[in-house]
Amino acid sequence: MMPKLTKGRQKIEMKKIPDERNLAVTFSKRYSGIFKKASELCTLCGVDIAILIFSPTKKAFSFGHPCVETIIDRYLAQHPPPSSSISQFLEFHRNANTQELTGQLANILRQLEAEKKTGEELDKMKKINQDRCWWEAPIDTLGVEQLEQLKMAMLELKKNAEKQAERLKVEAANRKPTIPISDSTEADAAGPSMSRDMD
Amino acid sequence: MMPKLTKGRQKIEMKKIPDERNLAVTFSKRYSGIFKKASELCTLCGVDIAILIFSPTKKAFSFGHPCVETIIDRYLAQHPPPSSSISQFLEFHRNANTQELTGQLANILRQLEAEKKTGEELDKMKKINQDRCWWEAPIDTLGVEQLEQLKMAMLELKKNAEKQAERLKVEAANRKPTIPISDSTEADAAGPSMSRDMD
DNA sequence: AAGGCTATCTATAAAGT
C-alpha cells in the first residue's frame, strides 16, 4: 500500500480562521459552494433566492434568481410591514410638531433647488451605472421598484438637508424666524432617539 | 456481509423535481443545509450574510447575520448606487417644477395631519408587528436603518397624498389657487412613466 | 409533515504544480 500522498480534508474548528491567507481561500471556496447550492435549489425546487455576502474585505458578493433586487423588494414588501413603518413615523412626529416638519421639508426643497444646479454631474454618474434590473422585474413589483428609487433619492436629499438645516438653525436663532427649527433636527438625524422609541 | 439496508444517497438529475412531495422534502433539507453553510461561513470568515428564499409555497425564509435588514440596507446603499437614484429623482423633477413639488409636499403634510387623527388604529398595527432588528444593528448602520423606516412611511403617505391631491386639484381648478397642482401628480404615482424615462 | 438511518455523493482542507 502506498503511503498517503496528502492528509486530505481535515476537520477544522468552527471558529474564525486565524490565518488571513487561509481565511481568504476558505472564504472563496465556501461562498462559491453556497452559491452553487443555491443555484441547485432554484433548479430542483423552482424557488427564488437572493444571497448577499460582504467578504472579509467588505466587498459585496451576490447571488439572485431571478434577480437580487426583485427578491429584496418582495421581502421588504412583506417583512417590515409598511404599516409598521408608518406608525413609527407618526409616533415620531406626534412628539415633534408639524411646523418643524414643514420647516424641514422647506429645507429639503431649498436643497433640491441647489442640487438641480449641479444636476449635470449627477447625470454623468447615472450614465455610468445604468440600472439593469427594472425590465426584468415582474410587473406586479415594478411600482415598488420605482418607489424604492424615489425613496433612496429622498434619503440622500434628506441627509444634505439636515446639514443645511443645521446652518439655517444658526441663522434662524439670530433673526427670530416665522418657522423655528428646533433641536428635533438633530433627533431626526442618525441618532438613536427614534429607534429607541419603539416599544 | 449484510445485504444493503438502503440504496443510500443517489445522484439526482438537476431538473425540477416532478414529485411534489419529494420536492417539499428536498427543499426543506437543502434550504436548511444552505443556512447551515452560511452560518459556518459567518463564523469561519467573520463575514456578513443575508439569504432570502421564497419557498415553493411562496413563504419567505430568511437567514441573516447580523440581521437581514442590515445587510439589505448595506447592499442597496452600494449597488443601485444612491447617485443613480438621486439623479433619476432629479431628472424627474427637472421636467416637473418645484412649485408642484411644494404643492405635493403640502398635501403630504395635510395628509399627515389627517393621519394623526386616526393614529390609534395604526398604533395597534404597530403593536402587532413589533420590529425586531433595530437594536441589533451595528451602530454605523443605525442611521440608515431609521431613515429606511422614515422613507417607507413617506412612501405610504405619498400614495395617500396623491389621492388627496387628486381631490384638491379639482377644488383648485374651481378657485385659482396660489399653488396650482398639475397633472404631474399622476405621473408621480405608481405608474410606469418614471421607470421608462430612465435611459 | 417531522425526524432518524445508511449508503453514497459532494464539498473542501491540505498539499502539490
Add this chain to the structure above:
DNA sequence: TACTTTATAGATAGCCT
C-alpha cells in the same frame, strides 16, 4: 496566484418510523 489532486468530512436521497 490560481488550478489540480488526494483523502476525508459533511450533506443528503431514499427509505422507514
